Amino acid sequence: MARGKVSGMTRRPLRGFDRERLIDLRTEKGYTRGDLARFAEVSVAAVRAWESGQATPQVDRLARVAAALDVPMSELVRISPHDRYLGDLRVQAGLTQPQLALQAGISTASLSSLELGETSLREPVAERLARALGVDTAEVRAAYERARTRPPGAPV
Incomplete structure (x- = not known):
């Protein structure tokens, strides 16, 4: 590989x-x-x-x-809670994209697009992600919005 x-x-x-x-x-x-x-x-x-x-x-x-x-x-992964993107919440939970996608009932490709802020986050998906991540839905939405509105070229 x-x-x-x-x-x-x-x-x-x-x-x-x-x-x-x-x-x-x-x-x-x-x-x-x-x-x-x-x-x-x-x-x-x-x-x-x-x-x-x-x-x-x-x-x-x-x-x-x-x-x-x-x-x-x-x-070990030090990002202020107020600066975390959706992918950072996943990392804090110790989950890979395939693991979280499976738990949330979405495809890995869909999760990747959500983490990049490139597709809309629907409420049912936000709720399932929050459950899988052990956080509330508001935290998932805020992290998604930070990723969606990040400056061009900013890493996620």
């Missing part, structure tokens, strides 16, 4: 990932990179790449790291 590709799709860097915080949390726990890799079921090379800034983790792998460190995702 080509670097930066997952299932034939290009992967964007994980917005808000704080590699310095990962290092701090790992060392505070007294874990070596190998320890963290074992507990999170990821490779030592992956932990090294994330800590050095050579790569950013996939959300499902980072969720395992957060669990191994016994911290919420917000400790």
Whole structure:
């Protein structure tokens, strides 16, 4: 599989990932990179790449790291709640797009378009997303609106 590709799709860097915080949390726990890799079921090379800034983790792998460190995702992905986009809410929940789409009963392509603010967010979908994400519908709508009204070229 080509670097930066997952299932034939290009992967964007994980917005808000704080590699310095990962290092701090790992060392505070007294874990070596190998320890963290074992507990999170990821490779030592992956932990090294994330800590050095050579790569950013996939959300499902980072969720395992957060669990191994016994911290919420917000400790590793630092975006103010008032600045979060819909995709950021998904990351905070530790879910991939396919996982959230399945839970919300929509296609992955539809979820991707919603996260980019490129399609309308209907109320029934907002409610299902909120349930799956463990947040209220107003938070889902606000995050969607931030993504929809972001400046041209701004990452999501």
